[in-house]
Amino acid sequence: MREFDRPGRSPVYAENGMAATSHPLATAAAIAVLKEGGNAVDAAIAASAVLTVVEPHMTGIGGDCFVILAEPDGSVHGLNGSGRAPAGASAARLREMGHARMPDSGPHSVTVPGAVKAWETLHQRFGRLDFARLFDEAIAYAEDGYALHPRVAADWSDQAAKLAADEGAGRHYLVDGKAPAVGSRHRVPAFAATLRRIARDGAKVLYEGEIAAEIAATVRAKGGFLTEEDLAAASADWVELISTPYAGHDVLEIPPNGQGITALILLNLMRKIGTGLLDPASADRYHLEIEAARLAYSVRDHMVADPAMMRVSPETLLSEAYTDALAAHIDPMRRNPEIVxxxxxxxxxxxxxxxxxxxxxxxxxxxxxxxxxxxxVTPNSCIALQNRGACFSLEEGHPNELGSAKRPMHTIIPAMAMKNGKPVVSFGVMGGAYQPMGHAHVFSNLADHGMDPQQALDHARLFWDDDDGTVLEAEAGISDEIRSELTRKGHALRSAAKPHGGGQAIVIDEKNGFLVAGSDHRKDGLALGW
Structure with missing residues (x-):
């Protein structure tokens, strides 16, 4: 139970349906679809479509999508909607051009967008309402405008200078050369027109014909390798989920090329060294989780790639023997400086x-x-293209080395926890590299420490910055006492410039017959049900 005299919010309880997203308008769209008789698949696609409009810096139809679906009978399905590198791309070519590592942005970071293909693939198999209906709210917000919420506006303002350097980005996502202000109305009528075409004619609108030609021409004009043939070859693939047991649950993740295996390796280590037995707000817990995470991420960065290129199987990486070998590198009293x-x-x-x-x-x-x-951003169709290629390596011989039509090691990961063969927690944590750490920390809050979904998400986070993992960034909720103790254990700390990620979770409470949900305070979103 939370302390009601302190800032915070309660979890949401409902019986007939629940949605939790990072933006109120997306949550409302999902609930509207559920009330019309749509199922969770329909509602999720509708919410995602709205988010491409109201959180365009975070998501879009020029990006990728992963899904875990658990049916009421306990059957589970995984969908990998991540796009591939252009067929003409190669690490050798970029090395010849003088690149020592993958560019963080620009034409060489663009991979084929897989999201819309994934939406259609998911809907064709499991959807209930008409596909076109799922775009209604998104089209309306793009055409008529929507108000910028505070977190969205804050993030957007950081990107104004970079957006101004691109014709399409400056045209559609700046106002008089500046990022739109919080509370202002923003319209993207060109994007509304693109969504309307997808709603009417399906995913092929993005992968064939006029829009595909514009996407390829836009990238190639800037020196990239993407072609119309690359777009036409896009696929979203059903995959066998991977899992590990933790605290009486089976935690499910999408297999590589996603980094979900990193979360499972981390949970294995946490189970082995007993982090769940510690005070959830203690320095010992944070220290052991961080050390376990640094090992799990090291495995990710050396081994996780397109599954066709991996040299070690997920089964080996999740084995007890491998967990034991990794755990031997954890000192409960000191940071291990050898993990880079x-x-x-x-x-x-x-x-x-x-x-x-x-x-x-x-x-x-x-x-x-x-x-x-x-x-x-494409000038006419208003599609922001992802930089997922930045996750490739340019190291010769690395399993994740950039190559023709390869999928990169991928950061976005949904999660699901099962118990007695039924889904009991649907959850995920945002934040790029932070996501596996977020999955393990939040799920431990739920399963080990009995927190409700909102408490589990709100709990203070600790993670390294985006260099080599030597400096930890502590959120404001981590006390000076804990910071001092972590420093004594050999960690370098500073206050986090921004919160670590965000997240959503829904618990299925079979005993009482209710759904219980939380939505991370680090974003603008909320959970709603009825």
Whole structure:
């Protein structure tokens, strides 16, 4: 139970359906679809479409999408909607051009957008309402305008100079050369027209014909390799989920090329070293979680890639023997200085979850990776293209080395927890590289410490910055006493310039017959049900 005389919010309880997203307008759209008789799949797609309008720096149809779907009978399905590198892309070419590492933005960071293909693939198999209906709210907000919420406006203002350097970005996402202000009305009529075409004619609008030609021409005019043939070859693929047991649950993730395996490795380590037995707000807990995370992320950065290129199987990485070997590097009293992490670009995204009356649960994530992706927006169709290629390596021989039509190691990850063969928690945490750490920390809050979904999400976070993992950034909720103790254990700390990610969670409480949800205070969003 939270302390009601302190700032905060309660979890949301409802029976007939629940949605939790990072923006109020998206949550409202999901609830409207559920009330019309749509299922959780329909509602999730509708919410995601709205988010491409109202959080365009975080997500878009020029990005990627991963989904975990749990049916009421306990059957689970994973969908990988991540796009591939252009067929003409190669690490050798970029090295010849003088690049030592993948560009964080620009034409060489663009990969094929997989989101709309994933939406259509998911809907064709599991949707209930007409596909076109799911775009109604998004089209209306794009055409008539919407108010910028505070977190969106704050993030957007940081990108104004970079957006001004691109014709399409400056045209559609700046007002008189500046980022739109909080509370102002922003319209994107060109994007409304694109959404209307997708609603009417399906995903092929993005991957064939006029819009595909514009996407390819825009990237190639800036020196990139993307072609219309690359777009036409886009696919969203059903995959077998990977899992690990934790605190009486089975935690599910999308397999590589996603980094969900990192969260599972981290949970294995936390189970092995007993972090769940510690005071949730203690320095010992933060220290052990961070040390376990640094090991798990080191595995990610050396081994996780397009599954066709991985040299070690997920089964090996999740085995007890491998967990034991990693755990041997953790000192409960001191930071291990030998663990070094390579740099990845800072990023953020949107995550949402919906559970319907039948207890169908959808864990859904959609992203353009960094803020406004590659900072390239098509001038006519108003599509912000992702910079997911920034996650490739240029190291020769690395399994995640940039290559023709490869999928990159991918940061966006939805999660689901099962118990006795049924879904009990649909959750996810945003924040680029932070996401596996967020999954493990939030789920431990729920499963080990008995927190409700809102408490679990609100709990103060600690994570390193985006260099080599040597400096930890502590959120304001971490006390000076804990910071001092962590310093004594060998950690370098500073106050976090921005909060670590965001998140949503819905717990299915079978005993009482209710859905219980939380939405992270670090974003503008909320959870609603009825």
């Amino acid at each position: 992490l390579p740099k990845l670009p800072g990023a953020n995204t949107i995550y949402l979850t919906v559970v319907d009356r039948e207890r169908r649960a959808v864990s859904f994530i959609n992203s353009v990776y960094s803020s406004f992706g590659a900072k390239i």
